[in-house]
Amino acid sequence: MLYTQIIINGLTIAAYLALMALGLTLLFGVLRIVNFVHGVMLMLGGYAAFLCTSQLGKTGYYVALVAAPAAVAVFAVLLNLAFFRRFTGNLLSGAVMSIALSVVFQNLAWMWFGGDPKRVLTPFEGVYRFGGLIISKHRLVVVLATIAVVFAVHWFIRHTRTGRALRAVEQNPYAAQLVGIDTSVLSYATFALSGALAGLAGALIAPTQLILPNMGATPLLMAFVVIILGGMGSITGALVAAVVVGLAQSLITTLWSPQLAVGASFLIAMAILAVRPTGLFGR
Amino acid sequence: MWRYPAYAALGLLTAALLAAPFWLGSYVLHVLMLAFLAVVLGVSYRLLLLGGQASFCHGAFYGIGGYVTAILALRYQIDVWLLTVPAALAAGFCALVLGAISLRTKGPYFFLMTFGFLMVFDSFVSNAQRLTGGYSGLANIPPPFGIGTQWQFYYVILAVTAAIVGLFAYPERTVFGLQIRAIGQSDQLAEALGVSRARSLIAAFVVGAAAAGLGGTFYASYITFVSPNSFSMWVSINALTYSIVGGFDTLLGPTLGAASVTLVPLAFDWSAELVQTLVAASIVAIMMFFPAGLEGIVRRFAPALLEAGPERTRSAGTPPHSPVQRSSAPEPSPGRQPLLEVRDLRFGFGGIRIADGISLEVAEGEVVGLIGPNGAGKSTIFNLLSGVLRPESGSIRLAGEEIAGRPPAAVARSGLVRTFQSTSVFDGLSVFDNVLVAALRAEAEQRPLGSWRPRTTLGGAYEAAEHCLSLVRLGHLREAKARDLPYGAKKMLGLAMALAARPRMLCLDEPVTGLTGHEVQEFIDTIRRLKSEHDITILLVEHRMPVVMQLCDRVYALYSGHICAEGKPLEVANDETVQRIYLGEAGRKRRA
Numbered sequence: 117m118l119y120t121q122i123i124i125n126g127l128t129i130a131a132y133l134a135l136m137a138l139g140l141t142l143l144f145g146v147l148r149i150v151n152f153v154h155g156v157m158l159m160l161g162g163y164a165a166f167l168c169t170s171q172l173g174k175t176g177y178y179v180a181l182v183a184a185p186a187a188v189a190v191f192a193v194l195l196n197l198a199f200f201r202r203f204t205g206n207l208l209s210g211a212v213m214s215i216a217l218s219v220v221f222q223n224l225a226w227m228w229f230g231g232d233p234k235r236v237l238t239p240f241e242g243v244y245r246f247g248g249l250i251i252s253k254h255r256l257v258v259v260l261a262t263i264a265v266v267f268a269v270h271w272f273i274r275h276t277r278t279g280r281a282l283r284a285v286e287q288n289p290y291a292a293q294l295v296g297i298d299t300s301v302l303s304y305a306t307f308a309l310s311g312a313l314a315g316l317a318g319a320l321i322a323p324t325q326l327i328l329p330n331m332g333a334t335p336l337l338m339a340f341v342v343i344i345l346g347g348m349g350s351i352t353g354a355l356v357a358a359v360v361v362g363l364a365q366s367l368i369t370t371l372w373s374p375q376l377a378v379g380a381s382f383l384i385a386m387a388i389l390a391v392r393p394t395g396l397f398g399r
Numbered sequence: 400m401w402r403y404p405a406y407a408a409l410g411l412l413t414a415a416l417l418a419a420p421f422w423l424g425s426y427v428l429h430v431l432m433l434a435f436l437a438v439v440l441g442v443s444y445r446l447l448l449l450g451g452q453a454s455f456c457h458g459a460f461y462g463i464g465g466y467v468t469a470i471l472a473l474r475y476q477i478d479v480w481l482l483t484v485p486a487a488l489a490a491g492f493c494a495l496v497l498g499a500i501s502l503r504t505k506g507p508y509f510f511l512m513t514f515g516f517l518m519v520f521d522s523f524v525s526n527a528q529r530l531t532g533g534y535s536g537l538a539n540i541p542p543p544f545g546i547g548t549q550w551q552f553y554y555v556i557l558a559v560t561a562a563i564v565g566l567f568a569y570p571e572r573t574v575f576g577l578q579i580r581a582i583g584q585s586d587q588l589a590e591a592l593g594v595s596r597a598r599s600l601i602a603a604f605v606v607g608a609a610a611a612g613l614g615g616t617f618y619a620s621y622i623t624f625v626s627p628n629s630f631s632m633w634v635s636i637n638a639l640t641y642s643i644v645g646g647f648d649t650l651l652g653p654t655l656g657a658a659s660v661t662l663v664p665l666a667f668d669w670s671a672e673l674v675q676t677l678v679a680a681s682i683v684a685i686m687m688f689f690p691a692g693l694e695g696i697v698r699r700f701a702p703a704l705l706e707a708g709p710e711r712t713r714s715a716g717t718p719p720h721s722p723v724q725r726s727s728a729p730e731p732s733p734g735r736q737p738l739l740e741v742r743d744l745r746f747g748f749g750g751i752r753i754a755d756g757i758s759l760e761v762a763e764g765e766v767v768g769l770i771g772p773n774g775a776g777k778s779t780i781f782n783l784l785s786g787v788l789r790p791e792s793g794s795i796r797l798a799g800e801e802i803a804g805r806p807p808a809a810v811a812r813s814g815l816v817r818t819f820q821s822t823s824v825f826d827g828l829s830v831f832d833n834v835l836v837a838a839l840r841a842e843a844e845q846r847p848l849g850s851w852r853p854r855t856t857l858g859g860a861y862e863a864a865e866h867c868l869s870l871v872r873l874g875h876l877r878e879a880k881a882r883d884l885p886y887g888a889k890k891m892l893g894l895a896m897a898l899a900a901r902p903r904m905l906c907l908d909e910p911v912t913g914l915t916g917h918e919v920q921e922f923i924d925t926i927r928r929l930k931s932e933h934d935i936t937i938l939l940v941e942h943r944m945p946v947v948m949q950l951c952d953r954v955y956a957l958y959s960g961h962i963c964a965e966g967k968p969l970e971v972a973n974d975e976t977v978q979r980i981y982l983g984e985a986g987r988k989r990r991a
Contacts, residue, residue: 150507202687207507208453209686212639215455216682219636223676337518344511379522382515386500389512393504 117248122366128255130362131262135317136339137346137354138269139310145286145349146306149200150211154339155332156221157188157311161318162327163225164188166234174239177323181261184319185312192311193304201303225329233326258320265316266355269309273351278305286349337378338365345385347398357396361385416557420550427665428553434661435560436618440634441641441653442567443610446603448647449576451583452502454513458634459520460490460608464615465625466524469537472620479543479620483613490612491605498601505586517635525627536626540619552621559617563610568650570606574843574850574857577828579603581836584825591785591819592837592900593811599850611638633675643682646694655693736799738763738936739784739815739904744793744803746783753779754790755960761904766930766937768947768968771957772980777940778820780957781908784938785817786810797904812844814903818893818910820940826882830873831864833881833892837899838864867899871925887918894925906938911946919946926950944972956980 136158143149161184168180199217203210240253273279281302284292293299317335325331342361346353364384365377372380389395419431444457464486471477471485493516501512524531531537546552570576579599581589586596619625637660645656664674689695737760744757753776761767771777782788784795786807795803802810811817825833835854842860843849854860868874871891876884881892890910897905911919923946929935941947947954947968954971956964964974971977 144507150511199683199687208451208510209690211507211510212453212643213683213686215636216640216679216686219679220676220683223672223679226672340511340514344508344515348507348511373526375526376522379519379526382518382522386497386512386515386519389508390500393501393508 118370121249122370123363124249124251125370126363126366127359128251128259128362129365130359131259132317132321132335133338133342133362134262134266134355134358135313135320136335137342137358138266138351139313139317140339141343141346141349141351141354142282142306142313143310144343145351146282147200147285147303148205148207148210149203150207150214151200151310152211152214152218152336153195153221154310154314155336156218156225157192157314157332158318158321158335159222159225159327159329159332160191161185161188161315162236162322162331163229163234163318164315165236165319165322166327169237170234174237177237177239177319180236180319180322181316185315188315188318189308189312192307192314195311196304196307200307201300204303222329222333229329231328233328236322236327238323252324254323261316261320265313269313270351272309278302282306334378338381341378341381341385343395345388345395347395350395350397353395353397420553425549428549430662430665432553432556432621434658435556436614437637437641437657437661438560438654439563439614440611440638441645441657442564442650443607443614444638445642445647445650445653446567446570446579446607447600448642449583450579450600450603451586452600452604453510453639454604455510455635455639456497456513456517456520457607457611457638458630458632458636459517460494460611461615461618461634461638462520462524462625462630463490463493464612465619465630466531466537466615467612468616468619469540469625470530472540473537479541479616483616486616487609487613490615491609494605494608495601498604502600502604503597517632521627521631524630532626534627536624536629538624540623540625542620542623556617556621559613563613564650564654566610571650572853572855574839574852574854575599575602577832577836577839577854578850580828581825584827585823587807588819588823588825588896589836590807591811591817591823592896593808593816593840594836595806595808637678640678640682642692643685644692646692648691648694651697652692652694655697659693736763737761738765738798739938740794740796740799741784742794742796744780744783744795745791746779746788747791752960754783754793757793757957757960757962759955759962759965761936761938763936764930764934765952766926766939766950768951768954769938769940769957770942770944770947770954770971775957776960777957778908781817781906781940784810784815784906811900812840814901815906816897816900816902816904817906818897818908820908820912824881824884824889824892824896826880828881829877830879830881830884830892831868831877834864834868834895834899835860837896838867841899841901863901864899867895870898870929871895872921887914890914891918891922891925894922898929902935904936904938906940908940909942910939911941911943919943922946923949948972 136154140151140154143151164184164187165177165180168176168183170176172179199213200210203213238254240257243250243252244256273282281292281297282305284295284297285299285302289299318332321335338361342357343354345361346355346357361381364381368377368380420428423431440457440461444454447454467486467489468479468482471482472479497512497516501509525534527533542552543555546555570579578589578594581594582596582599590596622629640660641653641656643656644660645654646652660678669677685692691698739761741757741759744754746754757780759767769777769780779788783790786802786805786809789804793803794801797813797815800813802813802815805813825836828836838860839854839857842857842863843852846852846857865874868877871894873888873892873895876888881889884892890913894907894910911922914922926937927950939947939951951968953966954968955962956971956974956977958976958980963980964971964977966974
């Protein structure tokens with residue numbers, strides 16, 4: 117029974133992780149960018165949700181589920197315009213710059229939003245009980261929403277013209293340019309998609325925790341574990357690894373200590389990388 | 400002209416620092432000591448950056464040094480002087496494990512793994528309550544024996560800092576120092592010349608980590624307290640910041656960076672958060688607008704400060720044109736047994752067979768051509784020969800020695816050196832240094848200490864580099880940066896580098912593609928000269944048939960994974976199968 121509960125909790129963690137990791141791995145796969153600002157984008161999604169529910173009440177949360185991804189997508193596009201655009205093809209410098217940038221944004225957020233934690237209301241209150249198992253309604257919504265989003269992203273990448281262009285750029289940016297794909301436009305599209313996913317993750321995670329400027333830090337770290345483990349740039353890898361890491365985190369948190377979750381997950385990822393240097397699904 | 404004022408300024412600064420305890424207050428002294436430790440962090444971090452890699456756990460190595468010192472000093476009352484050794488060893492060992500796991504792959508994995516290592520370190524020291532004291536840390540760490548007051552400690556840390564800066568000035572003069580720069584410019588090319596990428600980067604990482612661990616010892620002992628917070632992510636960010644703010648082309652960069660990042664906030668009454676934000680914002684701004692950092696600014700306005708470095712003194716000491724003729728190939732061995740012997744080589748990408756049982760031989764002193772239509776797999780065969788790809792089966796023997804499956808650097812060291820189809824030079828190095836990388840590698844491995852020898856003790860390598868450069872007639876451009884060369888000169892430089900690596904067997908991948916008619920003729924003359932003077936053995940992939948006709952003793956024609964014709968150039972050119980493949984059925988009839 118305990119283990120069934122651990123698995124259920126693990127799957128809800130996996131849902132957030134998958135949303136975060138999907139955006140990160142897309143950016144890496146298509147644009148070769150390691151984006152440390154991704155955690156800030158999650159945090160902005162959380163504050164967007166707070167803004168909606170504090171103005172409109174519980175029903176505002178439905179608005180937030182649309183507004184947060186949209187707002188963060190715009191933020192991500194601006195990020196590319198102002199910063200990342202200049203670091204194309206310069207993976208390491210881009211990564212270092214993005215770390216510094218995330219610090220700047222996080223500190224600006226402390227000044228702007230202040231240090232008092234905010235709460236976000238959800239219309240999905242209460243829990244479902246099956247026998248001795250407990251799952252909160254909100255978490256169930258998160259899992260279902262994530263599954264829906266993953267299928268939508270999959271469909272987008274497989275079956276739309278833009279999606280096909282994304283895959284082309286992922287395989288060979290230069291050749292993609294030669295056949296007439298505008299890689300610059302595509303980089304904005306990728307940032308927008310990645311930002312929307314982070315914003316949605318922020319809005320979904322918001323009711324389950326306190327909203328603070330550093331709320332994106334731990335999810336970002338866990339998302340990195342996920343994409344390293346899955347193989348940088350691999351979408352399948354990110355999804356599989358999200359489930360693995362989610363379950364591991366749930367297990368460690370329940371049986372051991374929540375503080376160990378991040379460190380232990382990284383340790384596991386490093387051990388796996390020692391055997392498979394490019395992750396589970398990396399090339 | 401600039402040099403004397405620069406030295407005078409340096410002398411004044413040294414005197415001021417030595418006299419600091421006599422004229423500065425306790426607080427300023429304290430900040431100066433922290434700045435010295437920051438210099439240790441910055442300088443020890445730089446080698447890895449030169450190799451084109453960044454880590455994110457330098458603060459963790461500093462922390463490992465600090466914690467090892469704290470635990471051993473408090474539990475076993477061992478003196479802090481002695482603890483420098485286990486502190487440095489522990490940090491170096493962790494770097495060795497981490498590097499061995501993740502520096503073998505290219506791309507962002509290493510960076511992210513070091514990030515992960517920092518998280519693991521932080522999680523460990525925060526939670527291993529009994530060993531590290533958890534979040535509350537360990538207090539009352541004693542000073543080293545014989546050190547009691549702050550001013551005594553000041554001199555200790557000043558001396559340690561000076562020693563570490565001196566230590567890291569040494570690799571600048573060694574073969575290793577040039578190799579790590581070459582790897583930072585192009586690891587693929589460095590490996591093709593026999594420089595082992597992983598080994599050099601791991602060495603840089605481990606040495607840097609050990610020095611940071613040593614610094615951590617003195618930090619812990621001076622502050623008398625360590626906690627997870629002492630070695631937070633900020634220490635690692637800062638180590639990186641020093642080189643970004645200061646630049647890292649020379650040791651001056653991280654030193655200036657560390658000093659300014661540590662000391663400038665002192666002049667203002669800023670909160671820690673504001674300092675963090677400003678530091679982070681300045682990293683972003685500097686990376687976007689001044690990629691060379693403060694060092695770049697110094698170079699612009701006071702170049703003499705940097706010219707005193709080893710780069711100049713060395714090239715000034717070498718004669719511009721050495722008369723010494725040095726054979727770049729070893730003496731030919733008696734008998735005409737094949738130097739390169741490829742047997743039944745098989746390889747494919749997915750379902751496409753690139754090599755389906757390829758066998759070929761090249762005898763000592765022979766020039767052999769490999770021709771075939773586009774996509775026949777010529778370049779893939781080169782990649783198999785040079786170790787970039789691993790064959791599925793078959794054998795590649797060089798002078799009887801099996802080299803199939805060896806990594807590229809090992810293949811190059813055993814004597815098979817290849818050039819690349821596209822131009823491939825170390826952009827940021829001078830033309831002479833480009834060739835020197837190859838020549839030094841060849842020379843250093845025959846001597847004790849190998850790459851850790853000072854470059855200037857290997858005079859033979861300088862002569863060889865000079866000779867190879869004159870062979871391709873680039874002697875007059877020796878001081879130019881390789882990136883400024885025109886296309887044709889870059890290709891010739893690539894040839895000179897391959898020659899300087901002392902090949903027993905040279906594999907040239909489309910050496911004249913993109914060259915002008917005049918340059919092609921010059922290339923042909925050069926190869927002929929090499930052949931007559933040095934009896935060099937060459938395997939040549941080329942599309943221009945006139946070049947193949949003029950240079951090759953024998954030719955193999957490759958088609959869909961098989962050797963479809965072999966023989967004298969004219970025989971192969973007139974071969975029925977070859978003509979059908981190249982010209983099609985109709986073309987063949989017309990020619991006939």
